[in-house]
Amino acid sequence: MIGKLEGKVPPGPLEQKWRNHKNNSRLVSPNNRRKFEIIVVGSGLAGGSAAATLGELGYRVKCFCYQDSPRRAHSIAAQGGINAAKNYQNDGDSVFRLFYDTIKGGDFRSREANVYRLAEVSNLIIDQCTEQGVPFAREYGGLLANRSFGGAQVSRTFYARGQTGQQLLLGAYQALCRQIALGTVKMFPQTEMLDLVLVDGHAKGVITRNLCTGQIQAFAGDAVVLATGGYGNVFFLSTNARGCNVTATYRAYKRGALFGNPCFTQIHPTCIPVTGHHQSKLTLMSESLRNDGRVWVPKRTEDCAKPPNEIPDADRDYYLERKYPSFGNLAPRDIASRAAKEVCDEGRGVGPGGRGVYLDFADAISRLNEDTIRERYGNLFDIYQKITAEDAYKTPMRIYPAVHYTMGGLWVDYNLMSNIPGLHVIGEANFSDHGANRLGASALMQGLADGYFVLPYTLPNYLAGQIGKRPSTDHEEFKLVESEVRARVKKLLEVNGERTLTSFHRELGLLLWDKCGMARNATGLREALEKIPDLRDEFWKKVRVPGEGESYNQSLERAGRIADFLEFAELMCIDALERDESCGGHFREEHQTPDGEAQRDDENFAAVFAWEFQGNGKVERPKLHREPLHFEAVHLTQRSYK
Amino acid sequence: MNFQLNVWRQANAKSKGKFATYEARNIAPDTSFLEMLDIVNDELTERSEAPIAFDSDCREGICGACALTINGQAHGPKHPAAACQLYMRSFDDGKTITVEPFRAKPFPLVRDLVIDRSALDRIVQAGGFIAARAGSAPEANSIPVPKHNADLAIEAAACIGCGACAAACPNASAMLFTAAKVSHLAFLPQGAPERTLRVTKMVRQMDAEGFGNCTNTYECEAVCPAEISASFIAKLNREYARAVLQRSVGE
Amino acid sequence: MTNFPGFYRSSIGKKMIVALTGVILMLFVIGHLLGNLQIFLGPRWVNDYAQHLRDLGPLLWAVRITLLIAVFLHIYFTVSLALDNRRARPQGYEKRNYIKASYASRHMVVSGLVVLAFVVFHLLHFTGRKFNARFPMLKNDPLNHYDVYSMMVYGFQNVYVSAFYIIGLFLLTLHLTHGTSSFFQSLGLNDKKLTPQLAFGARVFAWLLFIGYTAIPVAVLLGLIHPAQQL
Numbered sequence A: 001m002i003g004k005l006e007g008k009v010p011p012g013p014l015e016q017k018w019r020n021h022k023n024n025s026r027l028v029s030p031n032n033r034r035k036f037e038i039i040v041v042g043s044g045l046a047g048g049s050a051a052a053t054l055g056e057l058g059y060r061v062k063c064f065c066y067q068d069s070p071r072r073a074h075s076i077a078a079q080g081g082i083n084a085a086k087n088y089q090n091d092g093d094s095v096f097r098l099f100y101d102t103i104k105g106g107d108f109r110s111r112e113a114n115v116y117r118l119a120e121v122s123n124l125i126i127d128q129c130t131e132q133g134v135p136f137a138r139e140y141g142g143l144l145a146n147r148s149f150g151g152a153q154v155s156r157t158f159y160a161r162g163q164t165g166q167q168l169l170l171g172a173y174q175a176l177c178r179q180i181a182l183g184t185v186k187m188f189p190q191t192e193m194l195d196l197v198l199v200d201g202h203a204k205g206v207i208t209r210n211l212c213t214g215q216i217q218a219f220a221g222d223a224v225v226l227a228t229g230g231y232g233n234v235f236f237l238s239t240n241a242r243g244c245n246v247t248a249t250y251r252a253y254k255r256g257a258l259f260g261n262p263c264f265t266q267i268h269p270t271c272i273p274v275t276g277h278h279q280s281k282l283t284l285m286s287e288s289l290r291n292d293g294r295v296w297v298p299k300r301t302e303d304c305a306k307p308p309n310e311i312p313d314a315d316r317d318y319y320l321e322r323k324y325p326s327f328g329n330l331a332p333r334d335i336a337s338r339a340a341k342e343v344c345d346e347g348r349g350v351g352p353g354g355r356g357v358y359l360d361f362a363d364a365i366s367r368l369n370e371d372t373i374r375e376r377y378g379n380l381f382d383i384y385q386k387i388t389a390e391d392a393y394k395t396p397m398r399i400y401p402a403v404h405y406t407m408g409g410l411w412v413d414y415n416l417m418s419n420i421p422g423l424h425v426i427g428e429a430n431f432s433d434h435g436a437n438r439l440g441a442s443a444l445m446q447g448l449a450d451g452y453f454v455l456p457y458t459l460p461n462y463l464a465g466q467i468g469k470r471p472s473t474d475h476e477e478f479k480l481v482e483s484e485v486r487a488r489v490k491k492l493l494e495v496n497g498e499r500t501l502t503s504f505h506r507e508l509g510l511l512l513w514d515k516c517g518m519a520r521n522a523t524g525l526r527e528a529l530e531k532i533p534d535l536r537d538e539f540w541k542k543v544r545v546p547g548e549g550e551s552y553n554q555s556l557e558r559a560g561r562i563a564d565f566l567e568f569a570e571l572m573c574i575d576a577l578e579r580d581e582s583c584g585g586h587f588r589e590e591h592q593t594p595d596g597e598a599q600r601d602d603e604n605f606a607a608v609f610a611w612e613f614q615g616n617g618k619v620e621r622p623k624l625h626r627e628p629l630h631f632e633a634v635h636l637t638q639r640s641y642k
Numbered sequence B: 001m002n003f004q005l006n007v008w009r010q011a012n013a014k015s016k017g018k019f020a021t022y023e024a025r026n027i028a029p030d031t032s033f034l035e036m037l038d039i040v041n042d043e044l045t046e047r048s049e050a051p052i053a054f055d056s057d058c059r060e061g062i063c064g065a066c067a068l069t070i071n072g073q074a075h076g077p078k079h080p081a082a083a084c085q086l087y088m089r090s091f092d093d094g095k096t097i098t099v100e101p102f103r104a105k106p107f108p109l110v111r112d113l114v115i116d117r118s119a120l121d122r123i124v125q126a127g128g129f130i131a132a133r134a135g136s137a138p139e140a141n142s143i144p145v146p147k148h149n150a151d152l153a154i155e156a157a158a159c160i161g162c163g164a165c166a167a168a169c170p171n172a173s174a175m176l177f178t179a180a181k182v183s184h185l186a187f188l189p190q191g192a193p194e195r196t197l198r199v200t201k202m203v204r205q206m207d208a209e210g211f212g213n214c215t216n217t218y219e220c221e222a223v224c225p226a227e228i229s230a231s232f233i234a235k236l237n238r239e240y241a242r243a244v245l246q247r248s249v250g251e
Numbered sequence C: 001m002t003n004f005p006g007f008y009r010s011s012i013g014k015k016m017i018v019a020l021t022g023v024i025l026m027l028f029v030i031g032h033l034l035g036n037l038q039i040f041l042g043p044r045w046v047n048d049y050a051q052h053l054r055d056l057g058p059l060l061w062a063v064r065i066t067l068l069i070a071v072f073l074h075i076y077f078t079v080s081l082a083l084d085n086r087r088a089r090p091q092g093y094e095k096r097n098y099i100k101a102s103y104a105s106r107h108m109v110v111s112g113l114v115v116l117a118f119v120v121f122h123l124l125h126f127t128g129r130k131f132n133a134r135f136p137m138l139k140n141d142p143l144n145h146y147d148v149y150s151m152m153v154y155g156f157q158n159v160y161v162s163a164f165y166i167i168g169l170f171l172l173t174l175h176l177t178h179g180t181s182s183f184f185q186s187l188g189l190n191d192k193k194l195t196p197q198l199a200f201g202a203r204v205f206a207w208l209l210f211i212g213y214t215a216i217p218v219a220v221l222l223g224l225i226h227p228a229q230q231l
């Protein structure tokens, strides 16, 4: 039974909470550290940095990832940059401002103390990464460069060309490699976690499947850290990598971990639109493009099929500039995305299926000339050209919103530990510091903060009492969970129906995109909640998973992930229905301001919704736990970008 | 568009492989090469045949997972691009396309078109890092780095670890991969303390993995999706010579 | 610890030895050409030059031994590298489509071995004065030097000899279109801007050598040069 949800936020004034907490945290002595085995699932920014740092401290770490190398975790794809409150530009930035922007950007649905801590350690991340050799952009004087990103009024974003995520991840990966060579970390690539093992209510191990050999194996540890990233792929099409999944966190949820705010998803406004049925993923075009590009659609539906260059300025609707005169094309992600959906719903969208808006650089090119634009965005224009075969220097880009990031995740306290003792969750996998909407360049910051500078301090609070309590994998709980995992794999292979995995995944994705996407309403959500269980039933009756369990079998991998999405989608819709307000990326059509903006209801919903698993299906609804959010340092305001 | 595929099929490392032909029908020109394989795989599944195994993840050219030799070129005919960034409009309708795995002894085959590239990880483990304990880093701006060096460092650091360089090299040499990492860290002042040891250990590991030797054909540079310049190999040679001199004369 | 043995067992170390010995051989090839071209200045120049070389005595032997060692090391290490390379890809590709790797760069062993065969023949032919009935009959020139000039002309009047000579040189040229730029890279003396310039320079250099060397047999066969003494 789970009692009242305890965020374990330390006492004291906001600025001193983290310092006090560190001072009062427990320690594990150096010679005891090697007695602890820590299981880290995930090798992205969060998992990679955590595994490397814990290894360096002397713990024995086992790190798992599903790719063939830890260097390929999805963090590699982040383009834009990473925020820090260094104030190198002398433009008035500070820890408080970064904290405030982040919490306001999240529409006041995150825990104040966590966000403040995040802003506080942001500076250490830049120091750490620079020392590791991350080649951040520099100025001619040799000092670090910054840019302003995502509509921030200060320049606090550090970047490495359009490859910030890659370079940060390689930094963490190299640190991890060093520990692997030293023997403190043992890496298990191509090994997927399929379940969590609890012993006496504590997270003490995982069951994995070796993706090359199909071998199912149990691993025991003194604590388990999940850093398995986001679940955007529940929508079938997203900017996430193909393998991104909810399996690890969802399995933990089914073992009793609370899932926080599952419906909070971020839809990014600047992605390349869907071109057809064949498409397997969507590609992000960095938000920085909106610094110079102007977004528009034709004013009249009849013009939509015309080549853009033939539509005179007077017949164009620069709708972001029209609606948000002060922020214009730089309006925050959730707002820009919704505005695009709105004009397309009105039938004014462009491109295949009418799902696209123009991002036009003609003005910028005539103002600055083509070379300047090439210098700033050349690689993005190249990506665009590769995918669409169109030249964005000549004709405007077409963009459309796409699922990009999931703010929801397993609920954790200030120590980053879930309600299951020993189970820690970091990075995108936890319910995070981003509330209902994440600001650009803050996910990289959070993943690395968790891994390098928070978990290493808070983990001992759990471990200190756990010496010698690691069970062996012979323990009956391991046997039990392992047999359940085996049974499930067998069951997937035995259905042998006639429908492909893709067809189920696509159907689920379209349904969610429609009913639980950029805009949601009670009727649609109820409809989705009717349909999802049926689709799931059909899956277990009609899916075809070819091949065997004891070999390299990509269909089987996908099948397990899709099966979990089919359950998880229901939880998302339940959460979206329960949160009867609009906030950030969660836009309930019933709750909007007179001019169509998200209308929060702080009185009733200033809380984290954390769901407890009770069983699947229409009858057994998960149980809701609320963690009320208290704000001491900030004043809740209506976000306005007019 | 319609294509005939000539694909390498091999159930596992031990079994004998062979080419099999498949039809890809009604493919839209905007379909990516991997999506075309997805479509073929769904059809194979429907016909109860084993789908073609191939690796991919990000599908936008940054993770380095995809690894196909298409018509005799690593990552296919469009350079610079990873296989996942290749679109069917780059092929002529009706043509036969040959798809093979990346071939090199240090990349043992896992299944069909999937190979094991852990050899590259081991080269990095041998020394491709800067030892920097979390908590001990100095303030980031305390060590300025000339922009020129910083730019060269990121050019080298752009490597996505796909292994195409070794796959395309007539000698199956991984010099471009190794050179990229050695150069990235050698251009930065933070990398200086470990410079000598790093290059010697990484080269030793590279040799131990069984990669071939560079004969400066520059085929690696031609297929590299990250546009790593082969001139970094000269840099690696320079770093190596310097390390050898320092270690036999110095000490 | 890396020290000398580690160096010559490493792939990069071996390559550097190949490059250094290659440069030594190249220097010889250049020097040798300059000497030979004196044929166009008349018998005195060539015969004098040849005598001077022989007069060097121990120094000549030092050069010869250096060259011999260089040839040996060059061959030993290139062959060892080539065997490694073969082992590095036990299963080849069905289809192969090179983009940048030039024909010359992919056939260095073949071109090298033909050059070797040619050099052996060449040494026996002119230094050992074999394969030609007329060589022993040549009288010394007026300065009492061996008449190298006439020997060369008589040698090249044989069409087969000239043909082999030209083929050998062609392969040497091929070898050097790659080798001349390649050694810069191997020794770390290259950067991004220099690469295309070196590649171009190497081609020009190699073909100049070709023209220079083949000018002699061609001139002989065309009858532009006559022996200094009739036999």
Ligand SMILES: Cc1cc2nc3c(=O)[nH]c(=O)nc-3n(C[C@H](O)[C@H](O)[C@H](O)COP(=O)(O)OP(=O)(O)OC[C@H]3O[C@@H](n4cnc5c(N)ncnc54)[C@H](O)[C@@H]3O)c2cc1C
Pocket: A041, A042, A043, A044, A045, A046, A047, A048, A064, A065, A066, A067, A070, A073, A074, A075, A076, A077, A078, A079, A080, A081, A082, A164, A165, A191, A192, A193, A194, A227, A228, A229, A230, A239, A240, A241, A244, A245, A247, A248, A284, A404, A405, A426, A427, A428, A429, A440, A441, A442, A443, A444, A445, A447
């Ligand atoms: C296209 C794109 C651009 C972005 N740009 C930015 C940006 O500019 N700035 C910014 O701040 N953020 C950006 N983000 C968000 C940010 O990249 C991610 O939120 C962040 O990198 C997540 O890191 P992570 O370590 O939590 O997870 P990931 O990097 O996703 O890593 C997950 C790890 O878990 C492993 N894993 C997953 N499931 C399992 C399992 N079942 N068993 C075993 N292992 C498993 C994976 O192998 C992987 O190693 C972007 C995201 C995308 C998609």
Ligand code: HEM
Pocket: B214, B215, B216, C015, C018, C019, C020, C021, C022, C023, C025, C026, C029, C074, C075, C078, C079, C081, C082, C108, C109, C111, C112, C113, C115, C116, C175, C178, C179, C180, C182, C183, C184, C186, C187
């Ligand atoms: C006059 C004779 C020769 C000259 C001037 C010469 C010159 C060169 C040069 C300059 C290189 C480039 C070195 C580098 O890439 O760093 C080279 C490479 C090479 N040589 Fe020679 N060479 C000669 C004879 C031979 C012979 C007899 C062989 C016989 C096997 C040979 C085989 C090779 C091979 C295989 C390479 C390529 C090695 C590599 O690129 O790694 N060469 N040579």
Ligand code: SF4
Pocket: B158, B159, B160, B161, B162, B163, B164, B165, B166, B176, B177, B180, B220, B223, B224, B225, B226, B227, B228
């Ligand atoms: S150097 Fe280029 S080809 Fe080689 S692994 Fe790196 S990205 Fe791939």
Ligand code: FES
Pocket: B055, B056, B057, B058, B059, B060, B061, B062, B063, B064, B065, B066, B082, B083, B084, B085
């Ligand atoms: S799939 Fe990531 S680079 Fe191709």
